[in-house]
Amino acid sequence: MTDREIPRIVSARWDLADGHTLERYRETGGYAALEKAVTTMTPAQVHEEVKAASLLGRGGAGFPAGVKWGFTPPGVFPRYLVVNGDESEPGTYKDRIIMERDPHLLIEGVLLACYAIGAAQAFLYVRGEMALAQERLAQALNDAYAAGLIGRNILGSDFSVDVVLHWGAGAYIVGEETALIESLEGLRGMPRLKPPFFPAAKGLYMQPTVVNNVETLSNLPWIVANGGAAFADLGAESSKGTRLFAVSGHVRNPGVFEVEFGTTTFRDVIFGERYADGIRDGNRLKAFIPGGASAPWFYEEHLDLPLEAGAVGAAGSMLGSGAIVVMDETTDAVKAAWRIVRFFARESCGKCTPCREGTAWLEKILRRILDGHGRPADVDKLLDICDNISPSITFPPKQTTICPLGPSAVSPIASAIMRFRDEFYAYCGGGEITVPVNGKAYLSTPPTVGANP
Amino acid sequence: MARFTDENVAIAEEIIARYPRKRSALIPLLHLAQEQDGYVTEEAMEHIAELVGITPAEVLGTASFYEMFKREPVGEYLVNVCTNISCMLLGGEELLHHLENRLGIKAGETTPDGKFTLEDVECIAACTEAPCLQVNYRYFYRVTPERADQLVEDLRAGKLSHEVPRHGVLSRVRQVLPENRAGVAPPDRNVEPAWLARNETATEGDT
Amino acid sequence: MTDTSAPPTVTITVDGKTIEAAKGELLIAAAERHGIYIPRFCYHSRMRPVGMCRMCLVQVDTGRGPALQPSCMLECTDGMVVTTDDPVTKKAQEGVLEFLLINHPLDCPVCDKGGECPLQDQTLAYGPGESRFVEEKRHFEKPIPVSDLVLLDRERCILCDRCTRFAKEVAGDAFIHFMERGSTTEVNTFPDHPFASYFSGNTVQICPVGALTAVPYRFKARPWDLEEVESTCTSCSVGCRVVVQSSRNRVLRYMGVDSDAVNWGWMCDKGRFDFEAINSDDRLGDPLVRDEGLTLKTTTWNDALRRAATAIRQGLERSGPEGFAVIGGARLTNESQYAWVKLTKGLIGSDNMDAQLGDGLPAEAVLGLPRATIDDACRPGGTVLLLGPDLKEELPVLYLRLRHAVVNDGVKVVEMASTATSLTDGLAAASLRYRPGHALSVVRALLAGDADDEVGGVTPEAIRAAAGVLGDGPLTVVVGRANLAESPRSIAAAAAAIHHTRPGVRFLSALRRANVHGALELGLSPGLLPGRVTLDAGRDWYGQHWPTLPEAKGLDTTGILRAAADGKVDTLVLLGADPLADHPDRELAERGLGGARVVIAVDQFLTESVKQADVVLPAAGYAEVEGTTTNLEGRVSTVGRKVTPPGTAQPDWVVAAELAARLGLDLGLESTDRIAAEIERVAPAFAGLTWDVLSRPAGHDGVVVGLPRVHTDGEEAAEAGEGDEARDEAAGDGEAGAEGATAQEPVVERAETAAESAEGASPEKQPTGVLPPETGVPVPVWTVIEPPSPDAYSLRLVVARKLYDRGTLVRSSPSLAELAEPATLRLNPQDFERLGVAAGDDVRITSPRGNVTVPTVPDAGVPKGIALVHANLAGGRANVLIDGQSPVTDVRIELP
Numbered sequence A: 001m002t003d004r005e006i007p008r009i010v011s012a013r014w015d016l017a018d019g020h021t022l023e024r025y026r027e028t029g030g031y032a033a034l035e036k037a038v039t040t041m042t043p044a045q046v047h048e049e050v051k052a053a054s055l056l057g058r059g060g061a062g063f064p065a066g067v068k069w070g071f072t073p074p075g076v077f078p079r080y081l082v083v084n085g086d087e088s089e090p091g092t093y094k095d096r097i098i099m100e101r102d103p104h105l106l107i108e109g110v111l112l113a114c115y116a117i118g119a120a121q122a123f124l125y126v127r128g129e130m131a132l133a134q135e136r137l138a139q140a141l142n143d144a145y146a147a148g149l150i151g152r153n154i155l156g157s158d159f160s161v162d163v164v165l166h167w168g169a170g171a172y173i174v175g176e177e178t179a180l181i182e183s184l185e186g187l188r189g190m191p192r193l194k195p196p197f198f199p200a201a202k203g204l205y206m207q208p209t210v211v212n213n214v215e216t217l218s219n220l221p222w223i224v225a226n227g228g229a230a231f232a233d234l235g236a237e238s239s240k241g242t243r244l245f246a247v248s249g250h251v252r253n254p255g256v257f258e259v260e261f262g263t264t265t266f267r268d269v270i271f272g273e274r275y276a277d278g279i280r281d282g283n284r285l286k287a288f289i290p291g292g293a294s295a296p297w298f299y300e301e302h303l304d305l306p307l308e309a310g311a312v313g314a315a316g317s318m319l320g321s322g323a324i325v326v327m328d329e330t331t332d333a334v335k336a337a338w339r340i341v342r343f344f345a346r347e348s349c350g351k352c353t354p355c356r357e358g359t360a361w362l363e364k365i366l367r368r369i370l371d372g373h374g375r376p377a378d379v380d381k382l383l384d385i386c387d388n389i390s391p392s393i394t395f396p397p398k399q400t401t402i403c404p405l406g407p408s409a410v411s412p413i414a415s416a417i418m419r420f421r422d423e424f425y426a427y428c429g430g431g432e433i434t435v436p437v438n439g440k441a442y443l444s445t446p447p448t449v450g451a452n453p
Numbered sequence B: 001m002a003r004f005t006d007e008n009v010a011i012a013e014e015i016i017a018r019y020p021r022k023r024s025a026l027i028p029l030l031h032l033a034q035e036q037d038g039y040v041t042e043e044a045m046e047h048i049a050e051l052v053g054i055t056p057a058e059v060l061g062t063a064s065f066y067e068m069f070k071r072e073p074v075g076e077y078l079v080n081v082c083t084n085i086s087c088m089l090l091g092g093e094e095l096l097h098h099l100e101n102r103l104g105i106k107a108g109e110t111t112p113d114g115k116f117t118l119e120d121v122e123c124i125a126a127c128t129e130a131p132c133l134q135v136n137y138r139y140f141y142r143v144t145p146e147r148a149d150q151l152v153e154d155l156r157a158g159k160l161s162h163e164v165p166r167h168g169v170l171s172r173v174r175q176v177l178p179e180n181r182a183g184v185a186p187p188d189r190n191v192e193p194a195w196l197a198r199n200e201t202a203t204e205g206d207t
Numbered sequence C: 001m002t003d004t005s006a007p008p009t010v011t012i013t014v015d016g017k018t019i020e021a022a023k024g025e026l027l028i029a030a031a032e033r034h035g036i037y038i039p040r041f042c043y044h045s046r047m048r049p050v051g052m053c054r055m056c057l058v059q060v061d062t063g064r065g066p067a068l069q070p071s072c073m074l075e076c077t078d079g080m081v082v083t084t085d086d087p088v089t090k091k092a093q094e095g096v097l098e099f100l101l102i103n104h105p106l107d108c109p110v111c112d113k114g115g116e117c118p119l120q121d122q123t124l125a126y127g128p129g130e131s132r133f134v135e136e137k138r139h140f141e142k143p144i145p146v147s148d149l150v151l152l153d154r155e156r157c158i159l160c161d162r163c164t165r166f167a168k169e170v171a172g173d174a175f176i177h178f179m180e181r182g183s184t185t186e187v188n189t190f191p192d193h194p195f196a197s198y199f200s201g202n203t204v205q206i207c208p209v210g211a212l213t214a215v216p217y218r219f220k221a222r223p224w225d226l227e228e229v230e231s232t233c234t235s236c237s238v239g240c241r242v243v244v245q246s247s248r249n250r251v252l253r254y255m256g257v258d259s260d261a262v263n264w265g266w267m268c269d270k271g272r273f274d275f276e277a278i279n280s281d282d283r284l285g286d287p288l289v290r291d292e293g294l295t296l297k298t299t300t301w302n303d304a305l306r307r308a309a310t311a312i313r314q315g316l317e318r319s320g321p322e323g324f325a326v327i328g329g330a331r332l333t334n335e336s337q338y339a340w341v342k343l344t345k346g347l348i349g350s351d352n353m354d355a356q357l358g359d360g361l362p363a364e365a366v367l368g369l370p371r372a373t374i375d376d377a378c379r380p381g382g383t384v385l386l387l388g389p390d391l392k393e394e395l396p397v398l399y400l401r402l403r404h405a406v407v408n409d410g411v412k413v414v415e416m417a418s419t420a421t422s423l424t425d426g427l428a429a430a431s432l433r434y435r436p437g438h439a440l441s442v443v444r445a446l447l448a449g450d451a452d453d454e455v456g457g458v459t460p461e462a463i464r465a466a467a468g469v470l471g472d473g474p475l476t477v478v479v480g481r482a483n484l485a486e487s488p489r490s491i492a493a494a495a496a497a498i499h500h501t502r503p504g505v506r507f508l509s510a511l512r513r514a515n516v517h518g519a520l521e522l523g524l525s526p527g528l529l530p531g532r533v534t535l536d537a538g539r540d541w542y543g544q545h546w547p548t549l550p551e552a553k554g555l556d557t558t559g560i561l562r563a564a565a566d567g568k569v570d571t572l573v574l575l576g577a578d579p580l581a582d583h584p585d586r587e588l589a590e591r592g593l594g595g596a597r598v599v600i601a602v603d604q605f606l607t608e609s610v611k612q613a614d615v616v617l618p619a620a621g622y623a624e625v626e627g628t629t630t631n632l633e634g635r636v637s638t639v640g641r642k643v644t645p646p647g648t649a650q651p652d653w654v655v656a657a658e659l660a661a662r663l664g665l666d667l668g669l670e671s672t673d674r675i676a677a678e679i680e681r682v683a684p685a686f687a688g689l690t691w692d693v694l695s696r697p698a699g700h701d702g703v704v705v706g707l708p709r710v711h712t713d714g715e716e717a718a719e720a721g722e723g724d725e726a727r728d729e730a731a732g733d734g735e736a737g738a739e740g741a742t743a744q745e746p747v748v749e750r751a752e753t754a755a756e757s758a759e760g761a762s763p764e765k766q767p768t769g770v771l772p773p774e775t776g777v778p779v780p781v782w783t784v785i786e787p788p789s790p791d792a793y794s795l796r797l798v799v800a801r802k803l804y805d806r807g808t809l810v811r812s813s814p815s816l817a818e819l820a821e822p823a824t825l826r827l828n829p830q831d832f833e834r835l836g837v838a839a840g841d842d843v844r845i846t847s848p849r850g851n852v853t854v855p856t857v858p859d860a861g862v863p864k865g866i867a868l869v870h871a872n873l874a875g876g877r878a879n880v881l882i883d884g885q886s887p888v889t890d891v892r893i894e895l896p
């Protein structure tokens, strides 16, 4: 961990009681970037700054925002901007804080993005269960309209755009960008197949659409104000800027932390005093989820990996949505796996057979095992069912499904079985241990400690 | 009860007008129906079908996909206890069981007096504040059994009505699209936004 | 610029085999065309792919290594390497099948689909051997009726989205939908909103498991007991290709066949389920004659034929051929129609013959105006003017085709109708609500593009808007009878006006009755002879082939009924006709049937009209005879025989031959294939159209009669369609027709005769030296007197048809009969107060002709001042009201 003071790019106003008001936002430098862009920069220049910043998407996939914006086909209008505020991945908690405590930051980011890509309308899709975020955003939008910051001829310029607040109604899958678009069209939130439906080319109403995460867009005011280069000065080679991580579970000081991206390590955020401050009750670490419920688990030996997409990927997992869930030695691995699988089984949209039927089946078997009716053969059966959802159980996953939700249910099971197979057998009444499915290890980088006792 | 009141029809029409296609207003209208009646009635769905020009089956197809739309009456207070991973690790399951005992119902049920409906829900994005729950989608963090008991009492006594509106009411602030709105961008009208022309002017200026 | 190049192709490798695919073609389809079948459940070639079931996963390498991809969503790109049988693919397919089966009940032995179930078949072919699923299966309440005709067993459903996609995308009736989410997803309807669609039966056909079953077929047979024959549906004139399936000499089911030119595999529910009528106990099995006590008594054929022949002979002796008349024949095959035309016109010498019952259009309009095919009307980017009935009610599958064209291919529709149709809402780009009786002036204004004042109830703005949509690009006019209370002449005159003004316009007839177009093509209409020639033009030619010919043009149905009422008809033959139910002027029909000296009916059912006959000869019907039929495009296709007729019922042509024999005449027709051969030989427009042609692959969709085959204009020739290909192919084979195929005649534009539609179909020279006449029927000038507006106390009557009515087929099909609504009077909601009636009131409608009492229904689709009553419904016969003498009928409403 570097000790240098890093700017708080997206969390600057979190400590202010009135950081969500337009007044306080403006007093603390808010909407200056918008004014700068609209009065002194061309849309292309704003886009250039974002490219120079190498801002990676914070929604999970980590795709560079500037590159994504460039995929909108030239000459095809209208274009739309859709803000993904559906934050629902277990362990993930960061977008909601931004929306509740600094809604204008997000709105300013939205306006900058619309300006840069030429979006004629923006839709702010907030998770349905987040009533306070909806209230704060609605108020912020109303105030910003009244101040001439949104709407027709923003700040007296030729830039005009509406931002429509929209919210969901309880469906995790709607966080997937094409499902989000379907939902925004009033449909069931079922993902579209990519290709051919890459939103940048064929998105909302089959028009070019940029979908960005709340945190991603909230970086834009700082980038425009300070320049893309200043942003790129922070962080590591492949992961620039700062990033929010929510550290939850068995830690002394759970919280959402803005840390320098790419240089900070898992050990820093989990054990560092400034951050989560170590495992509670002096217990030992058993495992941790590095990037939300869909990510394969990490263990002790991964603590010194930097929070950097490449390194984490090479080690067989992902940073995903910036959700670190820490499990200490008291954790029941079978139960933890079941909890996560139940989530995916409940949240499957039902479109793809392997996901719809497979996740539900996995959940039933795990529940049966937890209820004491497991059989030793169930363990390999679980893995084979996993293999039918995500062939050869590798990471990043191969899919027999349209979107990665189905394979996401495979991560916790494969993680738990590979590392804690004995716990499964303990539930199942012991028995012979057979080889993992297809004879392949789960992680693309084999764990350094043997999986079986 | 049931179809939209005249006042809500006016709101519904205003909501519909925000979107390039009517059907996009479907989820907001279902929320409006739930706000009106506490749950989504069949009559409301039929009314929504008329307003956006689709069949009632299509409305129900969408409504039934999303968990928040209740198609049967629920308690005045919907208590959603998170039992997903972060909360599970810190006692979410125990909290749920405690509330089950306290309220005398199982998760998924409503107390006979119609006050509370208890649900066992997935992650509600407050993982660092585990174990947590929502009442009518208002958060309560780090809820110990004692705090849960207090909460139930306070709710019963109506002490929290300023914080927790009745079920169905989500945002108490409605977005208004004022005079200076830019207007919808219909998908079938291919016009380049005015300000993008600045790019060309700039390039010309450069050369 | 030339655009003659073939569509671009790409080369891909599938299982080591190099195959060509069209650019953009889906991998699953390209592979199938080359004999490599990739298993699938959700994919259906006539619907948008959704990639849901994941059964069609195959390994595809586009340069970045092999990966599993759904072949139903993947477009072929050059160089793609595909394997469909490798271990990874196999494992994925097995996995998907296992997943589908874990919640699928094991009730195959009692499931209708058992034995023809893709899930069963694919489990055998690709599935895992044993079940590893020990948890509890999903349970739903046993079959729920999603409509009156279709049951849904949700436990069996594998959520392929076929039925729901069909309902939304194809039928436009999104009444069934996915509900809930994830593993609890199910297909269902909204409470109390059933899947009331005219097309619901298609979902049963495309369901890949037995989740959707048809009430009329449920538990009736096992697939392996079924025999089948391919045929053409004759429930209306669209002529959907179907297979007729039977078991133990009973027809049990029809299934749509994917005919690219016609129905794309779809059928309407009426066509699909009216097979019940074939098996009806009410079918006539034996001849009947009226005894002295004036009741109809069963008798022998010998007796019945003798009596019929005696009556005919006496009639001829008394008043010559003019005293003999035939009404009907639209239900017959082409071959039987020819036999009856030859008997009537060529042996007896009477021209009083009409297959239409006053509810159609002048034959000259149907045959004389240049014809369009369904594909012409639906061609991407074109425009259609609807000057006819509500297609969904009368020609349901044409509605589906046109709907697809509008929704997917940018076809624009201008609708001219006096009341709203199913195209009005969402499909028609412009609607002209004209007042009945004013079609011609509205069309004139439309062609002019403008009007100073309101025309026939249409505002100048509406005219201008519609004219704007009409543009001057390719135009097809769908022309038919929307309103039985409006004179057909005004429609014909309007159509002719368009023809004279818009070069290149084509007309698609919307006459709905089964084989009415075959009847017209074969001369079952006054003034015509078989093969699209007039009596006058064909006189010399037919003089060579038939013993006699009528001296002059005879009477149409209305004329025949009038003559009969006046005592001038000695023998009236009802050839599958029920004028009391179907003729617009019921009062005239009653007087006509009463006034004819002897009525001979050839029919399958004892209809109201048949009950008035003196001799009743039972006819064999659909699925009981073989032959051909002609659809509204003029497309000739086969009908197949699968079962034997009830009792001693005979094919209609046999009846004609027997009668001829008893009259001492020789029809010279001994079998259907001989008749077909004679039609091909003598009927000019049918030259080259042999049964042999229809049995070839190129003739599979049928062959269009008399379409232009040879043009100087290259584009037009390409347009001529697959039927001509088939015919040319046949012509090339033998000597017959060779000349026709090579004649390079340019199109000759003759405004008066409009015969160009049949150009080029000149048949071979005859040894006699008399050349066959040119095909084509002149379009006469119809004079039309536009009626004055109704007075302030009256409403103008519109009588339109519903799909389910009291017609014989529906009434005799128990599953459908229930679906026919009772008669009502539909009025504009704003007219109620003015008329002093309330919604639901029983009111008496009175016209100069009669009155009926029916309840009222408010209907915003009915303009003010219009009274809409549907034809032939229980509780009030609309044709009691219609004044056939007048161009329109005005009625008054009062509380009884």
Ligand SMILES: Cc1cc2nc3c(=O)[nH]c(=O)nc-3n(C[C@H](O)[C@H](O)[C@H](O)COP(=O)(O)O)c2cc1C
Residues within 6 Å of the ligand: A056, A057, A058, A059, A060, A061, A062, A063, A065, A084, A085, A086, A087, A088, A089, A172, A173, A174, A175, A176, A177, A178, A211, A212, A213, A214, A216, A217, A403, A404, A405
């Ligand atoms: C199952 C699933 C759930 C997702 N949920 C979210 C979410 O809640 N919030 C989010 O921003 N992105 C989510 N994503 C990622 C989005 O699809 C998309 O990549 C992202 O919104 C793009 O924004 P970004 O480029 O700014 O990260 C999800 C993806 C999947 C496959």
Ligand code: SF4
Residues within 6 Å of the ligand: A173, A190, A191, A347, A348, A349, A350, A351, A352, A353, A355, A356, A401, A402, A403, A404, A405, A406, A407
């Ligand atoms: S993988 Fe699951 S969630 Fe994703 S589209 Fe398929 S069924 Fe839906």
Ligand code: FES
Residues within 6 Å of the ligand: C039, C040, C041, C042, C043, C050, C051, C052, C053, C054, C055, C056, C057, C070, C071, C072, C073
């Ligand atoms: S046939 Fe391709 S996914 Fe179903």
